[in-house]
Amino acid sequence: MAETKLAESVYKRPESLTDVQMRYCPGCTHGIAHRLVAEVLDELGLKERTVAIATVGCSVYAYEYFDTDAVQAAHGRGPAVATGIKRCQPDTIVFTYQGDGDLAAIGLAEVMHAATRAENFTVIFVNNAVFGMTQGQMAPTTLMGQKTTTTPQGRSVEQGGYPLNICELLAQIPGVAYLARETMTSPKRIRQAKRSLKKAFQAQAAGLGFSLVELVSSCPTWWHMKPLEALQWIEDVMLEQYPLKVFVDKLAEGQ
Amino acid sequence: MRQEVFMAGMGGQGVLLAGQLLAQTALEAGLELSWFPLYSPEVRGGRATCTLVIADGEVGSPVVGQPGSMILMDGIAVDNHLNRVRPGGLAVVNSSLAGDEVKRDDIDLVAVAATDIAAELGSERATNMVLLGAYVATTELVEEQLIEETLYRILPERHHDYIPTNVAALQRGAQLAAEQLR
Amino acid sequence: MPERQLITGNEAAAEGAIAGGCRYFFGYPITPQNRIPEYMSEHLPPIGGVYIQAESEVAAINMVYGAAATGAWAMTTSSSPGISLMQEGLSYMIGAELPCVLVNMARGGPGLGNIAPAQSDYWLATRGAGHGDGRCLTFAPFSVQEIYDLVGQAFPIAQKYRNPVMILADAVLASMREPCALRDRLDPPEEKPSWAVGGDQKGRQRNIVNSLWTDPPVMEEVNLRIQQRYREAAQNETRWTEHGADDPEILVCAYGISARICQTAIEHAAEAGVACRLIRPISLFPFPTEVIADWAQRVDKVLVVELSMGQFIEDVRLAVAGACPVELFGRTGGMLVTPEEVAERIIEIA
Numbered sequence A: 001m002a003e004t005k006l007a008e009s010v011y012k013r014p015e016s017l018t019d020v021q022m023r024y025c026p027g028c029t030h031g032i033a034h035r036l037v038a039e040v041l042d043e044l045g046l047k048e049r050t051v052a053i054a055t056v057g058c059s060v061y062a063y064e065y066f067d068t069d070a071v072q073a074a075h076g077r078g079p080a081v082a083t084g085i086k087r088c089q090p091d092t093i094v095f096t097y098q099g100d101g102d103l104a105a106i107g108l109a110e111v112m113h114a115a116t117r118a119e120n121f122t123v124i125f126v127n128n129a130v131f132g133m134t135q136g137q138m139a140p141t142t143l144m145g146q147k148t149t150t151t152p153q154g155r156s157v158e159q160g161g162y163p164l165n166i167c168e169l170l171a172q173i174p175g176v177a178y179l180a181r182e183t184m185t186s187p188k189r190i191r192q193a194k195r196s197l198k199k200a201f202q203a204q205a206a207g208l209g210f211s212l213v214e215l216v217s218s219c220p221t222w223w224h225m226k227p228l229e230a231l232q233w234i235e236d237v238m239l240e241q242y243p244l245k246v247f248v249d250k251l252a253e254g255q
Numbered sequence B: 001m002r003q004e005v006f007m008a009g010m011g012g013q014g015v016l017l018a019g020q021l022l023a024q025t026a027l028e029a030g031l032e033l034s035w036f037p038l039y040s041p042e043v044r045g046g047r048a049t050c051t052l053v054i055a056d057g058e059v060g061s062p063v064v065g066q067p068g069s070m071i072l073m074d075g076i077a078v079d080n081h082l083n084r085v086r087p088g089g090l091a092v093v094n095s096s097l098a099g100d101e102v103k104r105d106d107i108d109l110v111a112v113a114a115t116d117i118a119a120e121l122g123s124e125r126a127t128n129m130v131l132l133g134a135y136v137a138t139t140e141l142v143e144e145q146l147i148e149e150t151l152y153r154i155l156p157e158r159h160h161d162y163i164p165t166n167v168a169a170l171q172r173g174a175q176l177a178a179e180q181l182r
Numbered sequence C: 001m002p003e004r005q006l007i008t009g010n011e012a013a014a015e016g017a018i019a020g021g022c023r024y025f026f027g028y029p030i031t032p033q034n035r036i037p038e039y040m041s042e043h044l045p046p047i048g049g050v051y052i053q054a055e056s057e058v059a060a061i062n063m064v065y066g067a068a069a070t071g072a073w074a075m076t077t078s079s080s081p082g083i084s085l086m087q088e089g090l091s092y093m094i095g096a097e098l099p100c101v102l103v104n105m106a107r108g109g110p111g112l113g114n115i116a117p118a119q120s121d122y123w124l125a126t127r128g129a130g131h132g133d134g135r136c137l138t139f140a141p142f143s144v145q146e147i148y149d150l151v152g153q154a155f156p157i158a159q160k161y162r163n164p165v166m167i168l169a170d171a172v173l174a175s176m177r178e179p180c181a182l183r184d185r186l187d188p189p190e191e192k193p194s195w196a197v198g199g200d201q202k203g204r205q206r207n208i209v210n211s212l213w214t215d216p217p218v219m220e221e222v223n224l225r226i227q228q229r230y231r232e233a234a235q236n237e238t239r240w241t242e243h244g245a246d247d248p249e250i251l252v253c254a255y256g257i258s259a260r261i262c263q264t265a266i267e268h269a270a271e272a273g274v275a276c277r278l279i280r281p282i283s284l285f286p287f288p289t290e291v292i293a294d295w296a297q298r299v300d301k302v303l304v305v306e307l308s309m310g311q312f313i314e315d316v317r318l319a320v321a322g323a324c325p326v327e328l329f330g331r332t333g334g335m336l337v338t339p340e341e342v343a344e345r346i347i348e349i350a
């Protein structure tokens, strides 16, 4: 919230965001991610033909924040819902906004198959290595040794298996048109993240197929860290497991 | 009028095709009907059965416990189903594979060496047509001529080469049944 | 009269949907209804429609959810185990007040069960629709023609009540061939409902399709609105047929394939001197309670025939409300009853 106010005093709120106060914890990067997506929609002039798909996680209220048509989807099913919308209305711009529990646990099948079908929509994948909304349990993306409310001793192979790298998995699928992993730990990183988000939507607008941007994100609340510590932890620890990279860029190939 | 006919045999004998052909012919004749294939509990792999109910009014139940008539294409079909023919009913049996020993004296039994006849005509696959010819001649449910016309209509063009054999089989079956009835 | 064609129940469901204006199909194969997705994959694309083979029934119903949110007339079909997986999506559709049509060609269960005919999804169909306080409007055809007609009619009904409509049939009806009069295919309406998302949004308020209402009074209001629609559906959509004697000793209640069997069974019983009347609900929810209650006053006994071990009978008992004894003749696990067996049972209890 503090961050929204700060943003207002510097720039104006993107058209594609409503003036509803977001309910994220202080220092949570969900808010930045929303703002970046909204700015991209504004800059590409897509606001009036976009359907946002809110999924289940801390971002469940995304339909209140994005000032576009919106559909709230069941936990993990966003990509199936997006498929239904996009197949009926190919000219509509569609994006899902999914956490790592939503996308990489319960919804893994839906996102993988949407990619294999080369569905022409965009996924915003917010990887904060925990189930934030349900109070900090282990997610598939939780790091080895990371303490969560269901891995109190730290994640072990015996108990929780290994972290799941979604981008590396998707990179092998020919239906993917744009695929990148970004983070939001510094102004420079944020600008880079926005560039990738923009390309993802451009790929969709050009009808090139499935696009996904993973945003390595923070959950200061359930990581039990101060916001800045959380950003530092991303830099020091998370990016080792989840290196930043543009995996696929068919827009560039087309040029 | 309501007539039920239950057909059974092994896979590949054309049980379902014979059933559908009779069903389509009944439709062309302006009758009401219901046809359904069923995997009955006692059947092992590769068995086929179907039930066809034909009526000049409402068909009612497509499921029949004791059908008024049956076409039984092999010995297993006879063993499994002959006892279910309604007393006073009819069974047309393929005696090439089931023998022609009469196992019931309360029904009409028409035994035709259908597989042998079909082989003589050039294709064992026409066994079902021999039996269907015998059945139609016995019951006069539909005109034999109409079955032949229907064959042309329902078989895809590329299979029309087989039709003369099938028609010959239908006619032989009808002829043999007529002889037995006499 | 249009020419009648000999088609299966599966084909009737598929063509009935297209004739009724459905252009979007999402499904996952399962016997005994595979002919439906096959038919759709062949017939929808040439007329500008969409067929997508989903990765699961979970995905299929959620694709339907997305399609329905755009105002499209969308459908999915499955058989029992797949319908189990769709429960979540149905609950969300009811909560978000979205219409769709689904067909359940029910098979024997529980578990993987078998592919034989069963009516053991009665509760799933009429009580199901996942968690929460919603239900599917449910219709049970008993012939190929009726499958064709009802599936087509289900689309405007679903739109009118903004609720999923389920067509409940079974493995016999799915694979059965009967003459069916086919109509011309209707185009779906061009105008989108006011609540639909997507497309050009200039000059209108944004639309949100949502089932999340964290404030209980608001959620209750939504639920009461949904219940009000169910009451309207009870007024307008309750359907049944009656067959047999005007002065019966026994009232027989059955739906779907069982009712077909009972049609002949009551004739057999009549020949044996027992007068019966058959009431066949076509709509299972809303249920034709009143007509059964009326007749229950005038008969000695009610016999309920179902291919399950006492599901449908609960609705009949609620209607009869103790006016006379209600007995069950059920088979289960994919077993059929024959008209002869039903007639025997009628004569036994008469």
Ligand SMILES: Cc1ncc(C[n+]2csc(CCOP(=O)(O)OP(=O)(O)O)c2C)c(N)n1
Binding pocket: A056, A057, A058, A059, A075, A098, A099, A100, A101, A102, A103, A126, A128, A130, A131, A132, A133, A134, A139
């Ligand atoms: C079917 C179902 N199972 C479980 C839940 C409970 N649930 C809500 S959010 C969530 C996890 C969300 O984690 P994530 O997607 O990582 O989002 P975050 O809150 O971390 O942003 C779970 C398990 C649910 N809503 N639905």
Ligand code: SF4
Binding pocket: A023, A024, A025, A027, A028, A029, A030, A058, A128, A132, A133, A218, A219, A220, A221, A222
């Ligand atoms: S719980 Fe974590 S992910 Fe959720 S809003 Fe708070 S900080 Fe953000």
Ligand SMILES: [Mg+2]
Binding pocket: A057, A099, A100, A101, A126, A127, A128, A129, A130, A131, A132, A139
């Ligand atoms: Mg998370």
